[in-house]
Amino acid sequence: MNVHLLQLRQELASAMEAAQHRDGVHVPAGKWTCAEILEHLFLTYKNTSRGLEKCLEKGIPLATSSTLKQRVATVAVVSFGYLPEGRKSPERAVPMGMSAEEVRATILTEIDRMESGFANCERRFGAKTKILDHPVLGPLNAQQWSKFHLVHGRHHVRQMRERGRL
Secondary structure, eight states, rough: OHHHHHHHHHHHHHHHHTTTTTTTTTOOOTTTHHHHHHHHHHHHHHHHHHHHHHHHTSSOOOOOOOOOOHHHHHIIIIOOOOOOOOOOOOOGGGGGOOOOOHHHHHHHHHHHHHHEEEEEEEHHHHHTTTTEEETTTTOHHHHHHHHHHHHHHHHHHHHHHHHHHO
């Protein structure tokens, strides 16, 4: 298993266990509940998997050229693990009201599906090939994508843990 996605699975599983009994409690105004955070993460994994499937179906990477701003952002997130606070989620990753039970039952499977897509893209296109664009970071290869998802997941796991301390 990909080391980044293995860490992500472990941290999410731990956070889900801790959050299961306190979801909806102590949520700051205008912030997501733990279930909504998990749904947001699930949607990001599902959307990434769909993009990977499109690459494989078409037989070509779908990444475009990166801008200087995207390259700097990629270094900050992927190399240094820094994810700035306060960025608005893309519309396709905004929670839509999935039940907490459904998200908890499917999120780890979606990580596995995404990991399989990364492995297939690496085999087909090469490990260093940029395969798909991230909405903010631009084109990423499979390892960069998996590291992004770890950094992003940790960001939200911290939020879930904070919900329990408020």
